[in-house]
Amino acid sequence: MKRKADLVVTNCGQLLTLESPSPVPRRREALASLAIIENGTLAAHKGKIVSVGSPGQVEGAIQPAQGCIEVDAGGAVVMPGFVDCHTHTVFACYRLDEYEKRVTGVPYAEIAAAGGGIAKSVRDVHEMDEDTLRSVSRERLNKCISHGSTTVEIKSGYGLDLENELKQLRVIRDLASESSADVVSTFLGAHAVPAEYAGRSDDFISLLINEMLPVVVREGLAEFIDVFSEIGVFTTEEAERILRSGIEAGLGTRVHADELNDTGSAEMAVRIGTLSADHLTKISSKGIERMAGSPVIGVLLPGTSFGLPSLDFAPAREMVERGMAIAIASDFNPGSSPSESMPMMLSIACSHMGLMPAEAISAATYNAAFVIRREREVGSLVERKRADFLILDCEDYREVPYRFGTNPVKRVFMGGVEWNGDLT
Numbered sequence: 195m196k197r198k199a200d201l202v203v204t205n206c207g208q209l210l211t212l213e214s215p216s217p218v219p220r221r222r223e224a225l226a227s228l229a230i231i232e233n234g235t236l237a238a239h240k241g242k243i244v245s246v247g248s249p250g251q252v253e254g255a256i257q258p259a260q261g262c263i264e265v266d267a268g269g270a271v272v273m274p275g276f277v278d279c280h281t282h283t284v285f286a287c288y289r290l291d292e293y294e295k296r297v298t299g300v301p302y303a304e305i306a307a308a309g310g311g312i313a314k315s316v317r318d319v320h321e322m323d324e325d326t327l328r329s330v331s332r333e334r335l336n337k338c339i340s341h342g343s344t345t346v347e348i349k350s351g352y353g354l355d356l357e358n359e360l361k362q363l364r365v366i367r368d369l370a371s372e373s374s375a376d377v378v379s380t381f382l383g384a385h386a387v388p389a390e391y392a393g394r395s396d397d398f399i400s401l402l403i404n405e406m407l408p409v410v411v412r413e414g415l416a417e418f419i420d421v422f423s424e425i426g427v428f429t430t431e432e433a434e435r436i437l438r439s440g441i442e443a444g445l446g447t448r449v450h451a452d453e454l455n456d457t458g459s460a461e462m463a464v465r466i467g468t469l470s471a472d473h474l475t476k477i478s479s480k481g482i483e484r485m486a487g488s489p490v491i492g493v494l495l496p497g498t499s500f501g502l503p504s505l506d507f508a509p510a511r512e513m514v515e516r517g518m519a520i521a522i523a524s525d526f527n528p529g530s531s532p533s534e535s536m537p538m539m540l541s542i543a544c545s546h547m548g549l550m551p552a553e554a555i556s557a558a559t560y561n562a563a564f565v566i567r568r569e570r571e572v573g574s575l576v577e578r579k580r581a582d583f584l585i586l587d588c589e590d591y592r593e594v595p596y597r598f599g600t601n602p603v604k605r606v607f608m609g610g611v612e613w614n615g616d617l618t
């Protein structure tokens with residue numbers, strides 16, 4: 195029987211389906227497999243994909259419903275929307291003074307000692323009322339969408355007390371309910387030890403586990419919990435304790451791991467079975483080996499290394515060749531990576547981290563969906579998944595990373611509906 199369709203997209207010069215023979219994250223050679231259909235057609239109904247293939251195959255499989263919308267992609271590349279699985283999009287202000295200092299060589303420690311860094315963003319969130327925070331965050335989320343992100347994970351972590359963490363999480367919840375994008379919420383109360391708890395991190399961890407976490411869970415404000423495991427922030431042992439409390443409370447776990455130093459956090463992530471370990475700029479060879487033999491996905495954040503001139507790039511090529519599953523995200527935040535552009539992240543991942551364009555695209559869509567447990571819904575253009583896709587301003591997908599600093603996204607569709615926001 196033919197399936198009904200209310201949207202048909204024809205003339206897709208390269209239709210990147212990322213169809214996969216098995217429902218697991220891609221590794222090694224499989225990462226470069228985009229399952230491209232030349233001159234493909236895609237049909238959807240009520241927001242879900244119902245048929246993908248050659249024009250003849252799709253025509254034979256579907257029955258256009260009354261009022262079915264036909265879109266001619268004009269020979270352009272059509273691909274899944276980006277799944278940006280690691281962002282800090284809900285923040286109050288950019289940190290321009292700090293940027294000026296950083297590019298002229300002032301060390302981060304000095305900036306932080308003068309009240310800059312995460313502490314500055316925490317003060318900014320404390321000072322901004324919830325309505326204003328929601329409206330500036332909404333504009334930023336729209337910028338993410340205009341650069342092709344149709345699923346966006348957002349973390350709290352600029353509140354660091356119950357009242358302000360909840361304020362950030364409520365803003366994320368509101369964005370999730372009003373935006374066409376799929377917004378996913380993560381509780382990152384353990385982003386830093388607040389100044390008033392300096393030298394008393396145990397007290398702060400108790401507050402986090404015993405007072406903040408239960409409220410966050412009771413109010414259904416987060417699906418995941420994340421921790422910044424780093425020297426001078428939370429030790430690997432402290433991070434493990436916080437994450438285990440998150441598991442007990444029913445949340446999925448993530449960890450900011452081995453970013454500035456190799457602290458063995460990647461190994462800890464494998465030990466407790468987090469969904470991902472993110473950053474991994476300084477991961478050890480042993481850490482790569484452990485992760486390669488585990489389901490934990492390494493989330494690489496190229497914008498952070500690009501934005502912090504002192505930071506190395508994560509060894510992405512080695513990770514892929516040794517069998518690690520990797521994803522790519524923006525880490526959009528007002529400090530190290532003030533960019534919402536996933537195409538730019540792909541450019542950096544290819545030019546500075548040795549990934550091939552096809553690998554970078556898989557990592558930023560198909561694999562990234564697993565990090566936030568959305569692999570059955572998004573990340574590839576196959577039957578039953580959400581019709582979240584992009585029509586690009588190019589005829590070859592390799593242009594996406596190649597033409598760095600430009601936005602190749604021409605049209606964005608989410609749930610089978612074209613986004614009518616501003617693409618400039």
Ligand SMILES: [Zn+2]
Pocket residue numbers: 280281282450525
């Ligand atoms: Zn982050």
